[in-house]
Amino acid sequence: MELPEAFKEKMKNLMGSAYESLLDSYDQPESKGIRTNTLKLKPAELVKILPFKTQDVKWCEAGFYIDHEVRPGKNPYYYAGLYYVQEPTAMATVEVLDPQPGEWVLDLCAAPGGKSTQIGAKLQGQGILVANELVNSRAGILSSNIERMGIANAIVTNEFPERLVDSFHESFDKIVVDAPCSGEGMFRKDPGALADWSLERVDRCVGKQEKILESAHRLLKPGGVLVYSTCTFSPEENEQMIESFIAKYPYTLADMKLSGITDHGRVEWTRQNEKAIEKSLRIMPMNVNGEGHFIAKLIKSETASELRTAKPGYPKSRLKKASQTELIDYQNFVKNNLEPGFYKKFENRLYLLGEHLYALPEGIDLEKIANLKLLRTGLHLGTFKKNRFEPSYALAMTLALAEAKNVCDLKDEAQAYQYLKGEALNMGTQKGWILVGFNGFPLGFGKASEGLIKNHYPKGLRIRKK
Missing domain, CATH: 2.30.130.60 (Archaeosine Trna-guanine Transglycosylase; Chain: A, domain 4)
Structure with missing residues (x-):
């Protein structure tokens, strides 16, 4: 692989004797993996039915390596949402976050959806996942992947991170910032990342990351967990970014232990010799079977809450509570086609957007999110047509056949x-x-x-x- 000269010179100066091992790793095939959708089945059950061989990913119980030649997106089980195609080291971020059922979790830079769907599986339908993506086309892909995986309690937004603050100020128990970065860990996987790389691009990414982290701070509850990750090896975007963040905001770095990952952030690559950086993880491709990641787990101070005056004049939501009269065709569909008990799952959370019926996640304030660009607000159940209700693909993907x-x-x-x-x-x-x-x-x-x-x-x- 022909690497940019500026990149090679930079990494040689940083890595010393380990530099040649890094160079050699770029001549190896990319690492391919899939992650089980545990909303639908257990990892061991998936392995039994797959028509191709797998190997365990040490740091993710639901994750598996697959052979380079396998095309996992061409199998019917992929379309059934039984697994997500994901680079193995990218699975580590949500394992560190450790979302629990019932929590409010934000994936702030979410497309194409690997980390969001991993969070959704861990929430097991309880709590709320907000998945945000700024780029329109990528936000659509994100929403589609969340549907395919059968996640019912997700909201997909298409916004600048700072625009979320008015709606969700200090609302989240846990936040992932998988920051847009210079993508040095993607060179084997994505020729576009290699072609776009430059030292100037690194600098531009640093500016974006600083703004995103500032918004994440305002969105996280006191005592909450913020996990920052990138797929770059650049210290400016990794160790130095976190060093600068904890110097400005009231956070402490938490210890992380993941099976099979032993490399940590380099204190010698910081600007101020911040010792706490040793607690971050730096996953390098010559040391693991994967493309590489940097991960830092930050705990917000319990006393860090800031007063914020409620914004006056929220716009009226276009979603409205569905009346019993408006729900007759939907109720008939459920009665005739689904097993008894399904209706009760969402009966108090049914809202209309024009002809479309949604089941909203519990606890969402519609007025507060009315000013956001929403691609998905909970589960789209279907559409009212003339004298009938037509069920959605999203509904189908949340069901078990037995329902x-x-x-x-x-x-x-x-x-x-x-x-x-x-x-x-x-x-x-x-x-x-x-x-x-x-x-x-x-x-x-x-x-x-x-x-x-x-x-x-x-x-x-x-x-x-x-």
Whole structure:
């Protein structure tokens, strides 16, 4: 691999005798991995049904290495949301964060969704995940991945981080800042990161990271946990960034222990010789099977709360509480198609946005988020059409097959691909809505009539070929 000369000179000066090992690592194939979606099954259950070999990732119980030649995004289980394709060292950040069911968690720079979906799985449907992404196109990908993984308690925002402060000031128990960075750990994986790298880009990233961390501080509760990570090796974006942050704000660095990771932040790479930097993790590709990451876990002081006057004049939310009259078609759909008890899951949290019905996460203040650009507000249950309710793909992905009364569980991979292409299925099932699955796991809805299942898999997700 042809690395930029300025990068090589910089790393040679920093790393000394370890420099050649770093260079050698760039000539190795990239590390590929998948992470089990534990909302749907256990890691051991996933391994049993996968058609390719896996190897455990030491620091993430749900994570597995896969062979370089494997194309995991071409398998029906991928479309069933059973796993997320993720670089193995990137899995370490949320393991350090350790979200617990019931907590409010923010992923501040969330696209494409690896860390958000990992958080969502750990929350197990309890609490709230807010996943934010500034770039429009990437925010759409983030929202799609959250849907595919069946996460019902997520809000996806498309905002500058500072715009979230008015709505969520000191609201979160835990925050991840997987900061936009110069991407030196992505060189093997992403040729674009290699082409875009420059010393000037490092400087630009430093400025962005400082602003993002300032917003994260204002969004985190006193006593809360902030985990900062990057996929760069640059001290300016790692050790020096955290050194500067804890000098300005009331945080302490926490110890971290992850199996298989022994390298720590370099005090000698700081500006002020901050000893606490030793508690951060610096994951380098010549020492682990992975692309590399930097991680720091910061605990906000219990006494760090700042008074903030409530912003007057919040706009009125476009979402409105659904009345019993407005819910009749939805109630009929649930009664006829889903098992008893499903309605009670969300009955007090049903809101309308035009013709669309949403189940909001518990505890959200609609007025406070009305001024934000929202791509997803909880679970999109479906859409009201003339005299009927049409269920959503998002709803299908949160269900277990056992929760639906009418199921078409495909066992043939060719039939699964037929459905994923958007084709009708000739299955001779009874008339009405059908939850279509593959080997026990939902893929989406179809509607049966005259022996055919009309395909309702979203057009934007349909595959062209196997």
